Amino acid sequence: MSVVEDISRTQSDQNVVSDVVIRFAGDSGDGMQLTGNNFTEATALYGNDLATFPDFPAEIRAPAGATFGVSAFQIYFGSEDVTTAGDDVDVLVAMNPAALITNLKDLVKGGVVVVDSDAFTDKNLVRAGYKGNPLEDGSLDAYRLISIEITKQVVEAVKPYGLTHKFAVRCKNMWTLGLMMWLFDRSRDATISGLRKKFASKPEIADANVAALNAGHAYGETAELPTGVDIYRVPRADVPPGLYRNTTGSDALAYGLLAGGQLAGLPIVFASYPITPASSLLHTLSANKQFDVVTFQAEDEIAAACAAVGASFAGSLGVTSSSGPGISLKGETISLACATELPLVIVNTQRGGPSTGLPTKTEQSDLNQALFGRHADTTLPVIAAATSADCFDMAIEAVRIATRFMTPVILLSDGYLANASEPWQVPDFSDYEPFPVSFETSTEGFTPARRDPETLARVWAKPGTPGLEHRIGGIEKDYDSGDISYEPENHQKMTDVRKAKIDGIAKFIPEQTVDQGNDSGKLVVVGWGSTYGAIRQGVKRARAEGLDVSHVHVRYMWPLPANLGDLLARFDKVLIPEMNTGQFVEVIRSRFMIDARRLNKVSGQPFKIREIQKAIKEQLEEK
Amino acid sequence: MNAPQTVPQKLTLKDFSSDQEVRWCPGCGDYAILKTIQKLMPELDVPKENMVFISGIGCSSRFPYYMETYGFHTIHGRAPAIASGVKLANPELDVWVITGDGDGLSIGGNHLMHALRRNINLQILMFNNEIYGLTKGQYSPTSKVGTRSPSTPDGSVDLPLRPCTFALGVGARFVARSIDTEAKQMTPVLERAHEHQGASFVEIYQNCPVYNDGIFDYIKDKKNAANTRLMLEHGQPLLFGEDNQLGIRLDPKSLKLEVVTLGENGIGLDDILVHDETSKVKAQMLADLAAPDFPEPIGVLYCNPADSYEMDVYAQRDQVRSKTGAPADINALLRGGHTWTVE
Numbered sequence: 008m009s010v011v012e013d014i015s016r017t018q019s020d021q022n023v024v025s026d027v028v029i030r031f032a033g034d035s036g037d038g039m040q041l042t043g044n045n046f047t048e049a050t051a052l053y054g055n056d057l058a059t060f061p062d063f064p065a066e067i068r069a070p071a072g073a074t075f076g077v078s079a080f081q082i083y084f085g086s087e088d089v090t091t092a093g094d095d096v097d098v099l100v101a102m103n104p105a106a107l108i109t110n111l112k113d114l115v116k117g118g119v120v121v122v123d124s125d126a127f128t129d130k131n132l133v134r135a136g137y138k139g140n141p142l143e144d145g146s147l148d149a150y151r152l153i154s155i156e157i158t159k160q161v162v163e164a165v166k167p168y169g170l171t172h173k174f175a176v177r178c179k180n181m182w183t184l185g186l187m188m189w190l191f192d193r194s195r196d197a198t199i200s201g202l203r204k205k206f207a208s209k210p211e212i213a214d215a216n217v218a219a220l221n222a223g224h225a226y227g228e229t230a231e232l233p234t235g236v237d238i239y240r241v242p243r244a245d246v247p248p249g250l251y252r253n254t255t256g257s258d259a260l261a262y263g264l265l266a267g268g269q270l271a272g273l274p275i276v277f278a279s280y281p282i283t284p285a286s287s288l289l290h291t292l293s294a295n296k297q298f299d300v301v302t303f304q305a306e307d308e309i310a311a312a313c314a315a316v317g318a319s320f321a322g323s324l325g326v327t328s329s330s331g332p333g334i335s336l337k338g339e340t341i342s343l344a345c346a347t348e349l350p351l352v353i354v355n356t357q358r359g360g361p362s363t364g365l366p367t368k369t370e371q372s373d374l375n376q377a378l379f380g381r382h383a384d385t386t387l388p389v390i391a392a393a394t395s396a397d398c399f400d401m402a403i404e405a406v407r408i409a410t411r412f413m414t415p416v417i418l419l420s421d422g423y424l425a426n427a428s429e430p431w432q433v434p435d436f437s438d439y440e441p442f443p444v445s446f447e448t449s450t451e452g453f454t455p456a457r458r459d460p461e462t463l464a465r466v467w468a469k470p471g472t473p474g475l476e477h478r479i480g481g482i483e484k485d486y487d488s489g490d491i492s493y494e495p496e497n498h499q500k501m502t503d504v505r506k507a508k509i510d511g512i513a514k515f516i517p518e519q520t521v522d523q524g525n526d527s528g529k530l531v532v533v534g535w536g537s538t539y540g541a542i543r544q545g546v547k548r549a550r551a552e553g554l555d556v557s558h559v560h561v562r563y564m565w566p567l568p569a570n571l572g573d574l575l576a577r578f579d580k581v582l583i584p585e586m587n588t589g590q591f592v593e594v595i596r597s598r599f600m601i602d603a604r605r606l607n608k609v610s611g612q613p614f615k616i617r618e619i620q621k622a623i624k625e626q627l628e629e630k
Numbered sequence: 631m632n633a634p635q636t637v638p639q640k641l642t643l644k645d646f647s648s649d650q651e652v653r654w655c656p657g658c659g660d661y662a663i664l665k666t667i668q669k670l671m672p673e674l675d676v677p678k679e680n681m682v683f684i685s686g687i688g689c690s691s692r693f694p695y696y697m698e699t700y701g702f703h704t705i706h707g708r709a710p711a712i713a714s715g716v717k718l719a720n721p722e723l724d725v726w727v728i729t730g731d732g733d734g735l736s737i738g739g740n741h742l743m744h745a746l747r748r749n750i751n752l753q754i755l756m757f758n759n760e761i762y763g764l765t766k767g768q769y770s771p772t773s774k775v776g777t778r779s780p781s782t783p784d785g786s787v788d789l790p791l792r793p794c795t796f797a798l799g800v801g802a803r804f805v806a807r808s809i810d811t812e813a814k815q816m817t818p819v820l821e822r823a824h825e826h827q828g829a830s831f832v833e834i835y836q837n838c839p840v841y842n843d844g845i846f847d848y849i850k851d852k853k854n855a856a857n858t859r860l861m862l863e864h865g866q867p868l869l870f871g872e873d874n875q876l877g878i879r880l881d882p883k884s885l886k887l888e889v890v891t892l893g894e895n896g897i898g899l900d901d902i903l904v905h906d907e908t909s910k911v912k913a914q915m916l917a918d919l920a921a922p923d924f925p926e927p928i929g930v931l932y933c934n935p936a937d938s939y940e941m942d943v944y945a946q947r948d949q950v951r952s953k954t955g956a957p958a959d960i961n962a963l964l965r966g967g968h969t970w971t972v973e
Contacts, residue, residue, distance in 0.1 A: 048968055051968075051970060052968070052970050054970070054972065197968060246972050247972070248971075248972045248973055249971070249972060250965070250969055250970075250971050251969060251970050251971070251972060252964070252965070252967060252968060252969045252970075253968070262960070262963055262964060265958075265960060265963065266960045269960060274719065276715055276718050276719050278715060278718075295958075295963070296946070296947045296950040296951065297950060297951055297954040297955075297958040298958040298963075299958070301718050301719070301943060301944075301947070303714070303715070303718055303943075305711065305714075305744075306711075306740055306741065306743075306744035307740060309708060309711065309741075310708070310711035310714070310740070310741050310744065313704070313705075313708045313711035313712045313714075313715060313741070314711050314712065314714050314715030314718065315715060316704075316712055316715060317684070317702070317711070317712035317713060317714060317715025317716040317717075317718075317719070318715040318716065318718060318719035319715075319719075320702055320712070320715075320716060321682075321715070321716040321717075321719035321720045321723060322719060322720060323718075323719035323720070325715060325719075339705055340705065340708065343704060343705050347702075433964045433965060433969065434964070435961065436960040436961045436964065437961070469720075470679065470680065470682045470700035470716070470720065470723050471679055471680055471720060471722065471723060472679055473677070473678075473679040474679070475679070476678065476679060476681075476698055476699050476700050477700065477701075478648070478650075478694050478695050478697075478700075478701035478702070478703065479701070479702055479703070480694070480695070480701075480702060480703025480704065481687075481703060481704065481705055482703065490650065491650070491695065
C-alpha cells in the first residue's frame with residue numbers, strides 16, 4: 008500500500024517505503040514459484056523481514072492460458088515485523104491474461120501491474136474470459152500499468168545463445184525477475200550463482216537465463232517507464248542479530264525430526280505415501296541419508312503407518328506423514344499404536360477438504376480428526392506448529408512426547424506452513440536438551456506391561472534383547488502381565504490408565520503463555536497453527552489503536568496446557584479464529600464451559616490481517 | 631544397533647513354546663504347523679532373541695502368542711507392512727509373517743503384493759483353509775466356486791485365486807507349498823524359505839475342522855497321496871503315482887502341461903518335464919495345476935534369489951555416507967544453503 012502512496016507523493020529517484028506486497032502470477036509452466044523464490048532470497052539477503060505465500064494449482068501443467076492453471080507466488084517484505092504474506096497486493100506481475108483476471112481483484116487501487124503484452128493475444132484473452140483487451144480498453148486506468156513486450160525483449164536478449172524459440176521464451180521469468188530486482192533494488196548475485204549452479208552441465212541455458220535477468224534489470228534502468236515508476240527502497244528490518252536462513256515449514260519439520268531423533272538417541276524410520284501437500288517431507292528426509300534415518304515410500308497410506316509402527320516395535324522411532332485423507336486411512340493403525348503403547352509420530356500437513364477438496368490450498372479442518380478421528384477410546388497427544396520455523400521445535404516436541412510417553416503423537420502442520428518460507432534465526436542445536444530413550448534390558452521380573460509410575464509410560468523392550476522375548480498385539484492385555492485378557496475389570500483399568508497417561512502429559516508440557524498483551528482484559532484472541540502471523544499482526548494493530556486485546560497461541564492442542572482454562576477465564580471475551588467451521592472453539596467451549604466466539608474462514612486462503620482486526624473491533628464493540 | 635547377542639545353547643521345542651494357552655479349535659491344522667515350527671526353530675542358526683513373528687488378524691494370526699519369541703499380533707491384513715518396518719529398522723532380525731487366505735489375500739492383498747515384489751527378507755507363511763474361520767465361516771478369496779457359507783448360502787459365485795500363482799505373478803522369488811500335517815515335508819521347505827535372502831512365500835494347506843472340514847482330504851489322504859501330490863525336487867523329473875508311472879509333460883503344441891503315463895504311446899522318461907526351481911515360466915505352470923485333473927505340486931516351486939530390499943536400502947545409505955562423511959551434524963544441516971548474518 009505504501010508503494011502507491013509514494014508513487015503519488017514523490018518525484019525523487021528514491022522512494023522509501025516501509026513494506027510491499029508483490030505477487031508474481033503466470034501459467035503453472037511460467038516458473039513463477041522459481042521467480043518468487045529467487046526474489047525472496049534476494050530480499051532476505053538484503054535484510055528485510057518477509058513472509059511468502061506460494062499459491063499454485065492442483066494441475067501440474069494446466070493448458071496454457073487457462074485460469075485454473077494460474078500459479079502465483081506472493082511475498083510481503085518490509086522494514087518491520089512481517090508475519091503474514093500480506094493482505095493486499097501492491098505490485099502484480101501478470102504473465103498472461105488469465106493471471107491478470109484471476110489476481111487483479113487483490114491489487115490495491117493505484118497499485119502497479121506489470122504485464123507481458125505479447126501474451127495478450129486474442130486466443131489468450133478469450134481463454135481467460137476477456138471480452139476486450141484490458142491493456143487497451145481503459146479498464147486498468149485505476150492502476151499503474153507497465154505493459155512491456157516481455158517475450159520479444161527476452162527473445163532478443165538471449166539470441167546470442169542459440170536457444171530454440173521454446174527455450175528462449177522460457178527465460179521470460181528471469182527477465183521479469185530482473186526488472187523487479189531493479190525496481191526494489193535487490194542484488195542479482197545470489198540468483199546468478201544459483202542459475203550457474205543449477206545449469207552447470209548446460210552452460211548455454213545458464214548464460215541465457217543470466218542474460219535475460221540482466222536484460223530485465225537494464226530495461227528498468229534505461230527505459231522510460233510510462234507511469235514514472237522508479238526504484239523503491241525498503242529499509243532493512245530491525246530484526247534480532249544472529250545468523251538467518253529462509254525455511255519452509257516442510258523443511259523445518261524434516262530437520263526437526265532428524266534433530267529429535269538425535270536428541271532421543273534413536274534412528275528414525277520415516278514411512279510415507281505421496282500426497283499433496285505433505286510429500287516434500289518425504290523428499291527432504293530421503294535426501295538426508297547421512298543422518299540416522301531410513302525413508303520408505305510405502306504402497307499406500309495404511310502400509311506407511313504400519314511400517315512406522317513396525318519400526319517402533321523394533322526399536323527405531325517410526326514416523327509417518329500425510330494429509331487429511333491419508334490420515335483417515337492410517338486411523339486403524341494409529342489405534343493399534345495406542346493399544347500397544349508404542350511411540351509413533353504422525354504428521355498431518357492439512358489441506359482443504361473434504362475428500363480431495365483443495366489439495367494445494369490450506370485449511371485447519373483436521374483438528375477434529377486428530378483429536379477424535381479413530382475408533383474406540385484412543386486419546387493421544389496432538390500438537391500444532393504456529394509458523395514455518397516453529398515446525399522445527401514442534402517436530403522435536405513430537406519426538407520427545409512420543410518416546411517419553413510411549414504413545415502416538417499427531418503433529419499438525421498445513422499447506423500454508425509447509426510451503427511458505429520465512430526467515431529463520433538458525434538455532435544452535437547444542438542448546439537443545441537431549442532426552443535419551445532407555446530401552447529395557449533387565450530380565451528381572453520383566454513384563455511388557457510394566458509402567459513408569461510417573462509418566463505411566465509402558466516399558467520399551469526391543470527385539471534383539473536376550474531374555475525379554477514377549478508378544479504384544481491389538482487384543483486387550485492384562486494390566487500386570489501383558490498377556491491377553493478379556494476380563495471386564497481389566498479392560499476398565501486398561502482404558503483408564505491409557506487415558507490417564509495422556510491426560511498426565513499436561514504436567515510435562517509448558518504452561519500457556521500470552522503472546523501479546525496482558526494476561527487478563529476485555530478480549531483474548533486464541534489461535535492455533537498457521538493463523539499465528541495474521542492474528543499477531545491483527546492484535547498488534549488493534550493494540551496500536553489502543554484496544555484492550557491479547558493474543559494467546561496454543562501449540563499443545565491435547566492435552567491442553569494445565570493453566571489454559573484459568574488464563575482464558577480472566578478475559579471478558581474469547582475469540583477463536585480458525586480456518587475451519589469451528590473445531591477448536593468447540594473444544595474450548597466444552598472443556599472450559601467458556602462462551603468462546605468463533606471466526607471462521609475456509610476459502611483455502613489464510614486469514615488477512617484486516618479480517619482479524621475487524622473481528623476484534625466487532626467483539627469489543629458488541630455489548 | 632542390538633543388545634549383545636548370545637549364541638543359543640541347544641534349545642528345544644519347549645524353549646519356543648510360550649506359556650499361553652493355545653486357543654485354536656480341537657483338530658485345527660494350526661496345531662500341527664505350530665509344532666513343526668517350534669521344532670524347527672532350535673535348528674536354525676539364529677539367536678532366539680532375534681526371532682520375530684508378526685501376524686495380522688484371523689485364526690492363524692494368533693500364532694505369535696504361542697511362540698516364545700518376540701511377536702506382534704497386529705491388524706487385519708497389515709502384517710507384511712508392519713514386518714517391513716521391523717526389517718527396515720533392524721535388518722538383523724529374523725522376521726516371520728503368519729497370515730491366512732483372508733488376511734493375506736483379501737484385506738491385505740496389496741501389502742502382500744508389495745512385500746513380495748520389493749523382496750524384503752521375510753518368511754511369509756500363508757495358512758490357506760479357504761474360509762474365514764474367526765468370523766464364523768464366510769467364504770474367502772480362495773474358496774472354490776459354489777462354497778456355501780453364511781454369506782453365500784446359495785454358494786459363492788466368484789472365482790478364487792491361487793496363492794502361489796498370485797505370489798509368482800507379483801514377483802516373489804521364493805514360492806513353495808506344503809500341507810499342515812506333513813511335518814516331514816514342511817520342515818525342509820521352511821528351512822529353505824528361511825535360508826532364502828529376500829521374501830519367501832509358503833502356502834500351507836490347512837484344514838479348518840469347523841467351517842471347511844475336509845476340503846484338502848483329496849491331497850492329505852495318505853492312501854491317495856501318490857496320485858494327488860506332485861512332489862517337487864529340483865533337477866528331477868516330475869513323476870507321481872504309486873510306482874512313479876505318471877508324469878507331467880509339456881505339450882509343445884498347446885504349451886500346456888499334461889499328465890502322461892510312462893510306457894504308453896511311446897512316452898519315455900525323456901519326455902517328462904524336469905523340475906527347475908529357477909524357471910519362472912515352469913513355476914507358473916506348476917502353480918496352476920489343480921485337482922482333480924492334475925496332481926498338485928508340493929515343495930519349492932520357484933527359488934531365484936536376488937538382493938533383498940533392506941540390504942539395498944542400507945547399501946545405498948552407506949554409499950551416501952561414504953561421500954558426506956560421518957557424523958551427520960544438525961548444525962551443519964541448518965546452516966547449509968544460503969544464510970546471512972544480521973549484526
